[in-house]
Amino acid sequence: MKTNRRNSKRHQTMALMSNIYDGRDSFLGVVEDISTTGLRVAKIPARFDDSKGKCVSLINGLVGDIKITMQPCWVRATNRGMYKMIGFKIPDPPPEWTKFVRETLHTVPPEESFGAMTM
Secondary structure, three states, X not given: OOOOOOOOOOEEOOOOXXXXXXXXXXXXXXXXXXOOOEEEEEEEEOOOOOOOOOEEEEEEEOXXXXXXXXXXXXXXXXXXXXXXXXXXXXXXXXXXXXXXXXHHHHHOOHHHOOOOOOO
């Protein structure tokens, strides 16, 4: 059993995109969950350099965009190595990020807040 070492509860999201700059190139990824101290981003092209200590991201959300500095905590190859899923830590979350998380969670209906979709 894995130990959850997170300081903040993660919340699954819908319709959030992230433009991540690794110091050389910018990559688009899909934000799968967020918290006040971190986030998980999927569908990042394998070319993204996750060996950098820190990177900058512009998160595009329903309530606006926000720029944050974050650092990779873990990396998993997905889609046969074409993409990466990365868990990022936000070392010094700015107040704007905390507000962004709170407002983003309030814009998602309860039945969709955990990725549940009905057809």
